[in-house]
Amino acid sequence: MFMTIFEPWNETNSKPFIEFRGVSKRFGALTAIDNVSFSIYEREFFALLGPSGCGKTTLMRMLGGLEKPSKGQIFIDGQDINTIPANKRSVNMMFQSYALFPHLTVADNIAFGLKRSDMPKSEIPDRVNEMLKLVQLDNLDARKPHQISGGQRQRVALARSLAKAPKLLLLDEPLGALDKKLRQETQFELVDIQEKLGTTFVIVTHDQEEAMTVASRIAIMDQGKLIQIDTPDLIYEAPSSVRVADFIGDVNLIEGNAQKMANGKMQIEWAESQPALIADSSAQIPNDGKITFAIRPEKIAMTKHKPDDADNAVEGHIQDIAYLGNVSIFKVRLTSGQLMNAQASNTRRLSRRNFTWEDKVWLSWTETAGIVLTK
C-alpha cells in the first residue's frame, strides 16, 4: 500500500505556515524568550515541551496575540502578526483553566466567538450543534459550566476554540487538570479531532508522554531557548544534547574520553581499570576528547554471568529495585562506583523473578544502543 508520509519539514519546497524570526521577549530584566527562530507547517500537531518557566507559554501567547515580542517577527501564513489585531486573526486558543464564561450556558459559550464573527445569525445554532457533536456533548448544551464535570468542561473549551474554524489552534496545557486515565484517552481524541479537521495545532505541555503521544514534532525549550526540534522518535533516540537526553525519559549518562578507532567506531575510556566502551557513532569528537555517553535503561540487558558476545559489558551489584508493574527498574552499582539504571520487562510473574537485591550482575549493550553526545 502506498502511503504519503507527512513530513513537510523534510521537504525543501514546502512553505512554513508559522515562522518565528529571531524572536525575543523580555519582562523587565527577565528574558523569557531568547532569540528563537523556527517554523511550523500546516496541519502539524506541534508540541512545545519544557520545564515550567522555560518560556513555552510565553511563546504560545505571542502566537495568540496576547503578548508582543520585544524583538523579532512572527509570521502566520506569510503575514506579520503584529499587523493584524488579536481579534482578527484566524487563531484561537484553548486556555489552561479553560476560561469558560460561568454566566453562559455550554451552547452560548461555544457560540460566543461565532456571534462576533461574520457568520449569519441563522447558521450559528447549526455550527454549535456540529461542535457539540464533535466533542460528544450533544445533550449538555443548556447546562452552565459549573454543572458539568472537569472532563466535560475541557471538551466545551475545545469546542469553543474550534467553533470559528481557526487555521491555528493553540492549546495551553489542555489536559493538565484531568486525571491520568482520562488524560490518556483524551490525548488520542485530540489527535483524531486534529486529523479530522486538518487544523494546525500547537500544544504547550510539560508532560513529555503527552507530547510524544500527540505531536508530529516536538520543540524542547529550556530557559527561553529552543534546544531541539524533532519528531518524537528522534527526540528520544537521537537527542542532540545532554540536556535533551536528560529531560526526555530516563537515561544513564557516562562521561568519558573518546577516540576514533581504525574501523571508524569509537572507543570511550570512562573509568580506570575498566575496558573501554565501544560505540558506533558518527559524532564529531571535540579536540579535548571529552564526551558524554548516553544510554537508555531499556537498551541494557542484565545477566547473571558475563555474556560472551556482547559489545559492551560492565559488572556491578543490584542496589535497588523499583517495581512498576509492567517493568522493573534495577539500580546497579558498578564496580567502578557509578550507578546505572537498567530496565527489564516483567514478562514473568513476580514470584519467579530472577534477580534480587545485592545480586552480582552483568550489564551489556550493543555498540549502536547508546548515543555519543558532545554538547
Place this chain on the structure above:
Amino acid sequence: MNFRKYLFILIPYSWLVALFLVPFIIVVKMSLSDGVMAIPPYTPYLTLTEGWAGITNFFTNLDFENFIFLTEDNLYWIAYLSSLKIAAISTVITLLVGYPIAYGMANASNEWRPTLIMLVILPFWTSFLIRIYSWMGILSQEGFLNQFLLWLGIIDQPLTLLNTNIAVYIGIVYTYLPFMILPIYASLEKLDLSLLEAAKDLGCNRTQSFWLVTVPLSKAGIIAGCFLVFIPVIGEFVIPSLLGGADTLMIGTILWQEFFANRDWPVASAVAVILLLILMVPIILFQRSEQKQREAE
C-alpha cells in the same frame, strides 16, 4: 441534646424579638391610636389594673384613622413618591460614579489595593453629621466650590446649590458611595483574567468584553450595591433636612416633623409603618437575588 440546640437558636431569636419585634409592635400600636395633648401624647393606653374590661376597652379604641388621614392628604404620598424618585436617581448616579472607581481599584497593582480600600473606608471614621456640615460649607453661596469656580472664571455669579435638590443628590451620592464601591470591587476582584483573554481571543474588542464578560460577572456586586444604597436612602432624613430646601420632599423629613415639630406620634407612626411596608419590597427582592446567587455558586 435537642434542648441545647433550641437554646442556641433562642438567643438570637430573643434578641430579634427584643430589639426589632417589640419596638415594631409598639409603633404599630401607636399608629392605631389617637393623638391627645398629654404625656405620652396618644391614647388609648393599656392598663392591666382594670382587668378584662380594660383590655377590651383598649382594643376597641384602636382604629385605622391615621392611615385614612394619610391617604386624604396629598403631601404624604407625594413625599413617598418623591423619596422613591430621589432614592432611584441617586442609586443610578452612585452606580455610575462607583463602578469606575471599583473597576480602577480592582485593576490596581497589588501593593496599591489595601491603600485604596482604606481611602474608601476612611470617611467612616469621621462623624457623619460633621461630614454633611462640611458639605454645607462647600456648597453655600460663599462656599469653597463657588469661590473656586469664581476664581477660575467659569461663573461670574455664585451658584445657588445649598438647600436645593442638587445638594441633596451630592450629599447622598457622597455618603453612600462606599456601599456601592465595596461590593462591586469584591466581585470584580474575583474576576478571572483569563476570561477576558478568552473573550479577546474569540474576537471581542475591549468594549465588547467589558459589556459581555466583566459586567455580567460583576452583576452580583452591582445588585448588592444598588440595594445597599436604595433601601437606606428612601428613609434618609439628615441629608435632606441639612442640605435640602423647601422643595425637597422626603418621607424621612416628614416623619421627623410629625414626631418632633407636630408632636403627632400616631400619624408619625403610621408614616413609619407604611415606609416599612414600602421598604419590604426591595428588601425581599434583594434577598431573593442573594439566594439565587448562592445557588448559582
